[in-house]
Amino acid sequence: MKDTNRARVMSSFTFMKKTGAIQLGPEHQVTVELESLTGSGAIILIDAPFSLPETFDMTIRHQRKACRVMWRMPNQVGVRFDEA
Template identity: 40%
Template sequence: MSEYRSVPRRQTLRHAEIIISAALAFTCSVGNLTDAGALLLVRSESAIPDAFELTIGPCDDRHACRVIWRRPGEVGVSFERAGGEI
């Protein structure tokens, strides 16, 4: 089966943290990753807001994220660029 996406995805199972505020964060796993976004594996997709900061370990890579789609246990996000552009 061919890959029809404009950006190829790299499969991974890295631990990450969805940061909502200084007092609220959720752990998750990154299922796949590109320079433009990621697939996040979460316990409850409905608890994740439309925009948040994502920290991907162990290097603590940080990304401002916007939710593009939701499925049970999964959230697809795009990484925002400087200036708020997606």
């Protein structure tokens, strides 16, 4: 595809920021941005990745997901969604 056609096609897309809400206690919730989201997991963008526990619940699009940390990097955490 030519660059001009690609630019026209890309300009027609609406990019929506994906967010999630991590529950860190009964009354403590943190809103985070999701870099990637699949049916089995997500990459979370977060300033303090080592502050998250190994397991936690996260709400995405009004659905609560049980999450397990698979890896941590500066400003990112990879999680797998556990079966309920």
